[in-house]
Amino acid sequence: MTFELNYTKKAMSSVCDKHSKSAIAVCTAHKVLLCTSCLIQNTHPETDCVRHELEDLADQKDLALVQSLNTLKAIRDTKSNALNTKQSILKEKEALLQRVKVFRDDMDSKIDGMFNKTTKIIENLARDLDKKYEHAADEIDNILSKYEKDVAEFDENTVHEMEQKSAAAKDCLKKFELDDKLMCDFTPNGKLIDAIRYTVLGTVVFVEQRHFVDTAMKSPSIEETNKESDGVTRRPKSFIYVEDESKLKLKASPKSKRRSLGATIEKKLAAHTDGKASVRRLLERFGIREKKSKDAGQIPEGAAGAEIKGEVFTEVSFNSEQDVQDRKNTTISISSDSLTGLCRFTSISLLASEICLLDDKSSSLIVCDTSGTVTEILKKNKMLKMIKVDKDTVAVLSRDQSSQYKVSEYIVAEDGIKTKCLFTAKEEMGEVFGFDFDHASEKYALASQNGIFVYTAECQLDKKHDHVNLLRLLKTKDAGQLNAVFSFHTEDVYIIDAEEKSWTCFSIKTNQVTWTMQNNNIHPHSFLLRKDSLFLAHGHSLVPVDVKSGVLTETATVESSVDILSAIIAEDSDVAIVTASSVDPKESKIITFLGL
Numbered sequence: 001m002t003f004e005l006n007y008t009k010k011a012m013s014s015v016c017d018k019h020s021k022s023a024i025a026v027c028t029a030h031k032v033l034l035c036t037s038c039l040i041q042n043t044h045p046e047t048d049c050v051r052h053e054l055e056d057l058a059d060q061k062d063l064a065l066v067q068s069l070n071t072l073k074a075i076r077d078t079k080s081n082a083l084n085t086k087q088s089i090l091k092e093k094e095a096l097l098q099r100v101k102v103f104r105d106d107m108d109s110k111i112d113g114m115f116n117k118t119t120k121i122i123e124n125l126a127r128d129l130d131k132k133y134e135h136a137a138d139e140i141d142n143i144l145s146k147y148e149k150d151v152a153e154f155d156e157n158t159v160h161e162m163e164q165k166s167a168a169a170k171d172c173l174k175k176f177e178l179d180d181k182l183m184c185d186f187t188p189n190g191k192l193i194d195a196i197r198y199t200v201l202g203t204v205v206f207v208e209q210r211h212f213v214d215t216a217m218k219s220p221s222i223e224e225t226n227k228e229s230d231g232v233t234r235r236p237k238s239f240i241y242v243e244d245e246s247k248l249k250l251k252a253s254p255k256s257k258r259r260s261l262g263a264t265i266e267k268k269l270a271a272h273t274d275g276k277a278s279v280r281r282l283l284e285r286f287g288i289r290e291k292k293s294k295d296a297g298q299i300p301e302g303a304a305g306a307e308i309k310g311e312v313f314t315e316v317s318f319n320s321e322q323d324v325q326d327r328k329n330t331t332i333s334i335s336s337d338s339l340t341g342l343c344r345f346t347s348i349s350l351l352a353s354e355i356c357l358l359d360d361k362s363s364s365l366i367v368c369d370t371s372g373t374v375t376e377i378l379k380k381n382k383m384l385k386m387i388k389v390d391k392d393t394v395a396v397l398s399r400d401q402s403s404q405y406k407v408s409e410y411i412v413a414e415d416g417i418k419t420k421c422l423f424t425a426k427e428e429m430g431e432v433f434g435f436d437f438d439h440a441s442e443k444y445a446l447a448s449q450n451g452i453f454v455y456t457a458e459c460q461l462d463k464k465h466d467h468v469n470l471l472r473l474l475k476t477k478d479a480g481q482l483n484a485v486f487s488f489h490t491e492d493v494y495i496i497d498a499e500e501k502s503w504t505c506f507s508i509k510t511n512q513v514t515w516t517m518q519n520n521n522i523h524p525h526s527f528l529l530r531k532d533s534l535f536l537a538h539g540h541s542l543v544p545v546d547v548k549s550g551v552l553t554e555t556a557t558v559e560s561s562v563d564i565l566s567a568i569i570a571e572d573s574d575v576a577i578v579t580a581s582s583v584d585p586k587e588s589k590i591i592t593f594l595g596l
Contacts, residue, residue, distance in 0.1 A: 014054065014070055018043055025053050026066055033069050092206070100201060107201075122186075136176045143172050187338050189416075190375040323370040324350065324570045324577065327593040331561065334366065334589040336374035343588045345579035347386035348568050349394050351412055355591070356394050357579070358386040365396065367412055372591065378410070378417045385435035388568075395422070395444065397435040405432055407444060407455070423459030427466070434484025434493065447484040447493055452508060468511055476500060485527040487547075494534060494547075496524045503527070503536060505550060517550040525581060528567045535576070537564040542576060542594060560592050569596070 014023035016035040023033035029050040038044055057063055147169045154162060334343070334357070345366075347358035354375065357366040363383045367376040382399040389395045393411045400406055406424040410417050425446065434447030442457035451466035471479060474497060481499040486492075491508040502518040527545075528535040534545040536552065540560045544553040558576070565581035576594040580587055 014066055015073060017073060017076075023054060025051050026057070026062070026069070027051050028062060028065060031065065031069060033066070033073075096204075096206070103201060133178070136178060140173070140176070143169055187377055190336065190373075190377070191414075324575050324593055325573050327370060328575050328595040329593065331590050331592045332370070332372035333586070334368055334372050334374060334591060336366075336368075336377065338377055339366070339374065339589065340585070342583065342585045344565065344581075345588075345591075346566050348566050348577055348579055348591075349386060349388035350568060350570050350577060351388065351394075352391040354412060355577070356386070356388075356410075356412060358383055358396065360384065365394070365410060365417065367417065376412065376417050378419075384432070387435060387437045389437050389439070395437055397432065397446070400424070405429060405446065407459075423455060425453065425455075427453055427461070427464065429453065431479030433479050433482035434486065434495070436484075436486040436488075438486070438488035441488065443488070445486045445488070447486070447495070449479045452493065465508060465511065470495070470506070473506070473513060474500075474502075474504060483526050485529045487529060490547075492547075494527050494529065494545075496527055496536070498524055503545070503550060505547070515548075515550040517552075519552075525564060526566050528569065528576065530569045533569075535567070537567050537578070539563055542567060542578065542596075558594050558596055560594055562587055562590055562592065567594075 014026075014033050015021065016023045016033045016038055019035050019037045021035035021037060023035050025034040025039065026032070027034060027044060027049045029048055030044070032044055034044055034051065052062060054066065057066065147165070150157070150162070150165045150169075157165070334345075342361055343359045344361040345357045346360045349356045351367075354367050354369055357368070358364075359366055360383065363379060363381060365376075365378040365380070365383065365386070366374060368374045380396075380398060381401075383396050384399060385397040386394050389409065392413065393409055396408050396410060398406055398408065404424050404426070407422045409420045409422055411420070428450060429446065429448035430450045432446050432448040434445070436445045437443070438445070443462060444455045446453045446455075447470065449469065449471045451464060451468050451470070453461065453466070454463040456462045470482075471477065474482070474495065476482070476497055476499065478499060482495055482497055484493050484495045487494070492514065493506045493508065495504045495506060496502075497504070500518065501520050501522060501524065502516060503524060504516045505514040506512070507514050522538040522541075524536055524538040526537045528537060528542065532547060534547050536543050536545050540563060542558045542560065542564060544556045545551070546553065560578055560580075563581040565579045567576050567578040569576050574596045576596055578592045578594055580590045580592070582588045582590075
């Protein structure tokens with residue numbers, strides 16, 4: 001039996017070995033393909049050549065020879081490419097190793113710089129304090145010498161004279177303001193501690209680009225395992241090495257039904273720690289760009305000209321509010337080596353990527369992620385209340401040594417917490433029990449025993465209602481038992497009196513109490529106000545309140561596992577974040593995400 005091989009001229013695309021140009025002839029005697037340059041330069045000068053133009057070939061054997069020569073060249077080219085790629089692998093490896101070394105050296109340099117700066121701060125602080133006490137010791141020595149002489153001459157002085165000298169010596173000692181106890185501490189940077197717990201310096205990608213594009217949708221994730229023929233379960237070989245979980249998300253068009261390369265990268269980078277910028281760089285490395293178009297027909301650009309269909313990337317984001325929504329009806333515990341005792345988180349704010357807490361027990365601002373890991377702790381004297389004013393900024397009400405109230409902004413940035421003092425209230429307020437901020441008008445409001453004061457963002461007093469004595473109006477003597485929130489658009493103040501177990505609505509417009517409610521069976525802690533929805537926190541419960549009457553809607557009560565101290569509601573969500581009121585140090589650090 002014989003088979004007829006039907007080779008056609010159209011199927012052939014031949015290239016010569018010498019010049020890698022399109023062949024126009026073939027030497028059937030020496031089995032060589034020839035291009036125009038071969039013929040002009042006579043690079044194939046054998047005298048016994050049998051040359052045929054490819055266009056004139058008709059014999060099936062000659063056509064088969066050309067096809068075989070094409071296959072032979074393809075094999076040789078593949079081998080050459082493999083060897084070239086092997087050399088490239090070595091070069092790329094050395095280049096990557098050098099980049100890692102440069103990065104390591106840069107980190108070493110930065111650590112050395114931070115170490116030197118930190119030790120210099122300690123040296124300077126210690127030197128200044130040491131000078132103060134050395135100077136004090138010298139002056140006290142002079143006082144001592146003088147008074148020793150007075151005591152030695154005791155018999156020569158009257159009792160009245162000695163009393164005068166004793167009083168004078170004591171008055172001299174008062175000016176020194178010395179303390180026999182030192183407060184010295186060093187709190188490591190939480191972000192540095194988080195960074196050095198990893199086992200690698202960053203994400204490593206080392207793979208053939210075409211293979212990556214062609215097989216990404218079929219490749220198992222890093223967390224998946226393969227079962228080999230010997231029955232042993234092994235982790236698959238991965239061309240991307242990442243570590244630790246992150247909240248990075250690639251949000252895709254809801255109309256998409258197929259998983260794209262970008263979505264596969266997202267899956268493989270579900271544990272990426274370097275944030276949004278790193279994933280964007282990785283996507284761009286393979287020719288994939290962020291898409292912000294709402295048109296579901298657009299597709300990400302593929303690497304190496306590959307056609308990749310699937311999701312339209314609409315956003316790359318780190319979203320604490322989404323994390324909060326995912327944590328609905330769960331609890332976390334605020335964890336840090338520096339927080340060992342009892343905490344009282346009287347204020348809480350949800351920032352763009354973190355949670356900020358005010359602990360009035362230690363007068364500290366505490367920043368943590370939505371898993372409870374503390375990243376920053378800032379201690380200041382007499383921090384009283386905190387409110388969110390921007391996506392990464394909170395305002396804090398504090399009291400200085402002269403008992404004046406001041407408002408400061410604290411910006412939570414990657415390199416720490418930055419502080420800016422806005423204004424110091426010059427008005428005589430007495431005890432302040434309410435502090436709030438209106439995002440629409442950018443105004444601050446303070447409720448105190450001597451009235452209500454409103455300040456502009458330019459730190460100017462905008463309004464004051466100091467003719468109203470709220471303590472007398474509320475028939476209470478202890479402002480420390482009061483807590484208040486403001487409704488700026490209705491110009492109402494909602495006030496809780498924990499001692500009297502009552503809650504009141506005071507109208508700034510009318511300067512009158514709109515309503516007052518009391519219930520001896522509950523122990524109210526604080527109000528939670530979002531837009532027109534008002535909630536009362538008492539015991540384990542978060543209860544809706546009718547803003548027009550003050551009546552509690554008991555049927556809509558939400559229960560927590562611990563007593564509620566303070567609460568906020570994440571924007572555009574149905575989740576309240578509440579802190580715990582407890583005398584137990586461990587329980588006092590619990591944060592609960594309550595579904596409303």
